[in-house]
Amino acid sequence: MKQSRFWAWLVFGIGAAYFLIPLIATFEFSLRMRRGYYSFDSYASVFSDPKFQQTFTYSAVIGLLSIIVGILVVVPAVYFVRLRMAWLRPYVEFLTLLPLIIPAIILVYGYIRLYNSSSIIPFTGSAVGTDILLTFAYVTLALPYMYRAVDTGMRTIDVQTLTEAAQIAGASTPQIIGRIILPNILVAVLSGAFLTFAIVIGEFTIASLLNRPAFGPYLQNIGANRAYEPAALAIISFIITWGAMSMINLLSRFAPRTSARTD
Amino acid sequence: MAEFLRVDNLVKSFGTTTVVKGVNFTFNKGEFVSLLGPSGCGKTTILRMIAGFENPTSGSITVDGQDITHLKPNQRQLGMVFQAYALFPNLNVGDNIAFGLKIAGMPAEQRRARVEEMLKLIGLPGFEKRYPYEMSGGQQQRVALARAIAPRPRMLLLDEPLSALDAKIRVSLREEIRAIQLDLGITTIFVTHDQEEALSISDRVVVMNAGNIDQLGAPHEIYNKPATRFVATFVGHLNTIEATVASAANHQVNIDGQTVTLPSLPSGAKDNAPISLTLRPEVLSVGERAGSDIALTGTVSDVTFLGSVIRVRVALGKNIISLDTFNDQRTAPPARGDAITVSLASKDLLIL
Ligand SMILES: Nc1ncnc2c1ncn2[C@@H]1O[C@H](COP(=O)(O)OP(=O)(O)O)[C@@H](O)[C@H]1O
Ligand SMILES: [Mg+2]
Numbered sequence: 001m002k003q004s005r006f007w008a009w010l011v012f013g014i015g016a017a018y019f020l021i022p023l024i025a026t027f028e029f030s031l032r033m034r035r036g037y038y039s040f041d042s043y044a045s046v047f048s049d050p051k052f053q054q055t056f057t058y059s060a061v062i063g064l065l066s067i068i069v070g071i072l073v074v075v076p077a078v079y080f081v082r083l084r085m086a087w088l089r090p091y092v093e094f095l096t097l098l099p100l101i102i103p104a105i106i107l108v109y110g111y112i113r114l115y116n117s118s119s120i121i122p123f124t125g126s127a128v129g130t131d132i133l134l135t136f137a138y139v140t141l142a143l144p145y146m147y148r149a150v151d152t153g154m155r156t157i158d159v160q161t162l163t164e165a166a167q168i169a170g171a172s173t174p175q176i177i178g179r180i181i182l183p184n185i186l187v188a189v190l191s192g193a194f195l196t197f198a199i200v201i202g203e204f205t206i207a208s209l210l211n212r213p214a215f216g217p218y219l220q221n222i223g224a225n226r227a228y229e230p231a232a233l234a235i236i237s238f239i240i241t242w243g244a245m246s247m248i249n250l251l252s253r254f255a256p257r258t259s260a261r262t263d
Numbered sequence: 264m265a266e267f268l269r270v271d272n273l274v275k276s277f278g279t280t281t282v283v284k285g286v287n288f289t290f291n292k293g294e295f296v297s298l299l300g301p302s303g304c305g306k307t308t309i310l311r312m313i314a315g316f317e318n319p320t321s322g323s324i325t326v327d328g329q330d331i332t333h334l335k336p337n338q339r340q341l342g343m344v345f346q347a348y349a350l351f352p353n354l355n356v357g358d359n360i361a362f363g364l365k366i367a368g369m370p371a372e373q374r375r376a377r378v379e380e381m382l383k384l385i386g387l388p389g390f391e392k393r394y395p396y397e398m399s400g401g402q403q404q405r406v407a408l409a410r411a412i413a414p415r416p417r418m419l420l421l422d423e424p425l426s427a428l429d430a431k432i433r434v435s436l437r438e439e440i441r442a443i444q445l446d447l448g449i450t451t452i453f454v455t456h457d458q459e460e461a462l463s464i465s466d467r468v469v470v471m472n473a474g475n476i477d478q479l480g481a482p483h484e485i486y487n488k489p490a491t492r493f494v495a496t497f498v499g500h501l502n503t504i505e506a507t508v509a510s511a512a513n514h515q516v517n518i519d520g521q522t523v524t525l526p527s528l529p530s531g532a533k534d535n536a537p538i539s540l541t542l543r544p545e546v547l548s549v550g551e552r553a554g555s556d557i558a559l560t561g562t563v564s565d566v567t568f569l570g571s572v573i574r575v576r577v578a579l580g581k582n583i584i585s586l587d588t589f590n591d592q593r594t595a596p597p598a599r600g601d602a603i604t605v606s607l608a609s610k611d612l613l614i615l
Pocket of ligand 1: 303
């Protein structure tokens with residue numbers, strides 16, 4: 001008993017050290033901007049940089065748009081596959097895994113070839129068009145996570161019977177999805193949303209090649225040209241990501257509950 | 264009485280298997296009708312076609328003079344209660360009941376009044392703010408009933424609404440459903456595989472067998488005059504006696520060595536041919552009784568005490584039959600191994 005607990009703690013300690021030491025080292029380094037003693041100067045420098053604010057805002061907006069588009073695409077798709085085309089599920093599942101297999105660089109070169117300014121759909125011909133294309137790219141990148149989150153959410157409810165109960169009460173399909181299905185899987189959808197947000201905030205390749213003023217390329221630029229700010233930015237990014245993840249945890253407590261009591 | 268629901272030649276096939284084989288029936292306004300049959304006989308499929316969740320392969324469904332065969336479920340103005348309650352987990356009881364009213368665009372004030380009225384009807388006043396997971400199964404199913412009838416549907420459809428509940432609540436809730444149905448006068452179709460449930464609360468019962476209707480009638484007709492052997496065995500307990508024809512000319516049969524004279528035999532009965540006789544346990548009585556013209560002797564093989572009724576199993580030879588006798592507090596029930604004489608009126612024998 002004692003023995004096994006010792007080994008468990010040892011493994012846990014090694015794992016924790018593996019993650020925490022680089023983090024602590026980075027944090028410590030980010031405090032050393034002023035010679036001789038610790039300060040938050042590097043953080044002040046980051047936050048006061050107008051480019052930080054601009055790129056972060058830009059990426060946050062694109063992140064929100066990606067979440068909205070992702071929900072609008074994935075929720076109805078998963079719903080209809082579960083309800084009417086169960087045989088399609090393995091194929092859809094495979095399809096949603098592709099973004100993990102295909103590198104982002106290939107995706108973005110494909111986009112540029114298909115949607116360049118001299119193509120039939122010249123998304124890259126304007127800034128707004130490129131923003132739309134970037135949003136779609138991020139929806140695709142986040143698809144494996146969003147799909148799985150939504151699919152897991154729908155597994156916890158009886159989609160077919162709830163649909164029929166709403167339908168016989170007079171509800172149309174958009175009403176059923178909006179008032180019954182979505183609210184009941186909201187926590188799952190939000191966890192997909194936070195993952196999407198975390199991906200979008202840090203993404204470099206696509207934003208850079210589409211030449212948009214996103215947070216990822218800004219991070220890379222600072223990292224190549226400054227000493228202490230990159231460490232501060234790494235810590236800030238970590239806190240944002242960690243915050244998004246803990247929101248998922250927090251929200252799962254508010255999931256609607258069911259009970260199949262027989263009394 | 265006014266015909267309200269009409270089902271004509273309804274057929275449903277899934278792939279190559281036909282599960283509903285051309286059924287016809289008409290129900291009257293305000294009637295409570297049960298679809299009764301063993302699992303897999305097509306009851307749910309018929310109900311789902313009436314609700315609009317399945318498209319009939321052929322045939323038509325008419326409600327109140329309107330052909331609804333090809334309408335979507337949300338255009339049919341019907342109410343439905345499911346076996347698994349199917350309350351919306353994200354909505355509280357009040358919002359669950361108000362769901363159909365809201366969809367129909369009823370103003371909030373009227374909605375609130377209707378919800379209150381419904382909660383009173385199902386005996387759960389003041390439960391508006393509760394969530395489904397905070398309630399017992401019986402309460403959840405009553406809320407589901409209220410949700411189904413709140414928008415004043417033209418018809419109420421119930422698919423085994425009591426099957427997920429414990430035995431005790433099942434009996435009290437079925438009586439409650441019937442009382443509410445009588446109160447509102449709403450035409451109701453109740454699907455069940457439980458014959459006692461169907462017989463006890465229905466105006467009429469449709470007995471289904473493998474996609475066909477075997478019999479449609481009032482509960483006492485189904486029980487007393489079963490149209491087919493299937494109905495006779497499925498509804499209530501039925502004794503079957505394997506006998507041989509002793510004399511076709513004299514209507515005599517031989518039951519384990521005892522010769523019995525019957526009022527008639529099927530035409531074509533030949534001497535020494537086997538014949539099956541069936542009878543309900545309650546038509547048999549212990550000892551000789553006025554009005555009984557057949558007496559059989561045997562040995563008590565088992566006694567089951569059911570409270571007001573005692574079920575006695577009697578071995579006549581290789582045939583064993585059950586009989587029900589009222590519990591008489593002044594006399595001891597028959598004991599296993601006792602010799603016993605049982606009697607019946609020959610008109611109560613069914614030859615199916
Ligand atoms: N969607 C379906 N696809 C294929 N077969 C089905 C489907 N729904 C029902 N069946 C089959 O139809 C038959 C009747 O089913 P059902 O109407 O549910 O019976 P019951 O409600 O009387 O138990 C069953 O054999 C069942 O397996
Ligand atoms: Mg069924």
